Amino acid sequence: MSEEKPAPEFRALGVAILTASDTRTPQTDRSGDLARLLLLEAGHDVVDRIILPDARERLRAQMQQWINDVRVDVIVVTGGTGLTGRDVSPEAMAPLVTRPIPGFGELFRSLSYAEIGTSTIQSRADAAICSGTIVFLLPGSTGAVRLGLEQIIIPQLDMRHRPCNLAELLPRIRHDP
Numbered sequence: 001m002s003e004e005k006p007a008p009e010f011r012a013l014g015v016a017i018l019t020a021s022d023t024r025t026p027q028t029d030r031s032g033d034l035a036r037l038l039l040l041e042a043g044h045d046v047v048d049r050i051i052l053p054d055a056r057e058r059l060r061a062q063m064q065q066w067i068n069d070v071r072v073d074v075i076v077v078t079g080g081t082g083l084t085g086r087d088v089s090p091e092a093m094a095p096l097v098t099r100p101i102p103g104f105g106e107l108f109r110s111l112s113y114a115e116i117g118t119s120t121i122q123s124r125a126d127a128a129i130c131s132g133t134i135v136f137l138l139p140g141s142t143g144a145v146r147l148g149l150e151q152i153i154i155p156q157l158d159m160r161h162r163p164c165n166l167a168e169l170l171p172r173i174r175h176d177p
Contacts, residue, residue, distance in 0.1 A: 008159040013073040013167060015039050015157075016066045017049040020059055020080030020089050021140060024051055031078040031145045035138075038149045039076070044157065047071045054080050059092035067096065067133045073170060074157060075133060076149075079140030081124040089137045090124050096135070101127040104136065104152065108144075111151055115143065132174035134166055 017039075019032040029051055036046050048066065052058050059080065066072040080089030104127035112120040125148065126137045138148045156166040166173075 008168065010043055011159055011167065012044050013157055013170070014045050014047045014071045015074045015076060016047055016069075016072045018059065018062055018066075018075060018077045019049075019051040019140070020054050020077060020092075021051060022053045022086060024079075024140075026051065031138075031140050031142050034142050034145050035076055035078055035149060038146070038154065042154045042157070044074075045071075054086040054088055056088040056092045059089060060096065063093060063096055063130065063135065067131050067135075072133060074153075075130075075135045076153065077135065077137045078145055079138075081126070081137050081139045083122050083124070087124070090126050093126070093128060093130065093135055093137060096130040097128040098131055099129040101129065101134075107152055108138075108148055111147055112144065115147065129173055132170075134170070134173075 017032055017035050019029050032049060032051065036049060039046055050062060052062055063075060066075050077089050080087045105125045108125040109120045109123060112123060123139050125139060128135050136153055138145050155161045158165060159167045
């Protein structure tokens with residue numbers, strides 16, 4: 001008879017939050033506030049948070065800075081995932097991607113469909129591994145941030161989540177060639 005493995009302990013991850021918006025300010029960034037609150041309540045460390053305009057190169061430069069920061073395990077971007085010309089978060093992330101995580105966007109849109117119906121096709125929510133850092137792109141609405149964090153991201157950042165999770169893979173992700 002095999003012995004059952006003990007449940008792993010929770011390990012706080014370092015998370016950086018980037019709001020991509022031409023109009024939000026620290027006083028009006030409700031989605032960034034919500035992301036911060038939910039991540040802190042889940043036990044993670046929010047190591048940085050910034051609001052930048054929808055400008056591809058500036059967003060990419062900030063993501064790259066955090067990818068290079070040893071304190072940052074995960075980046076959560078809110079906003080810039082729509083279909084207009086100013087929505088450039090996926091394009092900002094694209095050159096940084098080491099390994100895409102297509103299941104995130106697929107699952108996000110599936111769950112979102114239950115809430116907003118076919119309007120979910122306007123979301124380009126996405127996720128990827130970028131040089132060992134996990135990056136999630138969420139739409140900028142508070143509903144989308146809540147859905148993405150509560151139903152997908154936070155469970156996947158918890159080593160106790162079964163049958164598997166991204167948190168337990170992170171050391172291997174960071175050291176795999």
